[in-house]
Amino acid sequence: xxxxxxxxxxxxxxxxxxxxxxxxxxxxxxxxxxxxxxxxxxxxxxxxxxxxxxxxxxxxxxxxxxxxxxxxxxxxxxxxxxxxxxxxxxxxxxxxxxxxxxxxxxxxxxxxxxxxxxxxxxxxxxxxxxxxxxxxxxxxx
Numbered sequence: 001x002x003x004x005x006x007x008x009x010x011x012x013x014x015x016x017x018x019x020x021x022x023x024x025x026x027x028x029x030x031x032x033x034x035x036x037x038x039x040x041x042x043x044x045x046x047x048x049x050x051x052x053x054x055x056x057x058x059x060x061x062x063x064x065x066x067x068x069x070x071x072x073x074x075x076x077x078x079x080x081x082x083x084x085x086x087x088x089x090x091x092x093x094x095x096x097x098x099x100x101x102x103x104x105x106x107x108x109x110x111x112x113x114x115x116x117x118x119x120x121x122x123x124x125x126x127x128x129x130x131x132x133x134x135x136x137x138x139x140x141x
């Protein structure tokens with residue numbers, strides 16, 4: 001699987017991608033891009049997901065582990081400065097099953113953050129392994 005579109009800011013955003021393809025992303029990451037993979041399989045509610053995201057993504061001390069703080073960190077150009085970002089988030093099926101409202105809110109925040117980064121001209125790819133309403137499948141070349 002090839003991921004040629006990753007440098008393209010206009011195509012960046014939130015997409016679904018089966019988790020088995022996360023490991024092949026590393027071969028296609030453009031120079032200087034930040035790539036992080038987060039596993040959330042054991043997180044059964046939004047609070048646990050927000051904590052794990054903060055820990056794994058090295059958010060700043062002020063991160064309050066809530067949805068507003070998540071949006072603030074993801075859209076902050078000073079967080080992990082780089083020409084582009086690729087975040088692969090796996091294991092969201094547990095959250096979708098156990099906390100559907102938290103899952104829906106998380107998807108809204110991820111969509112908003114990706115859109116804000118795209119409008120700022122920064123490639124920002126959020127790839128999740130769990131289908132969600134309004135989130136298209138990532139189509140690799």
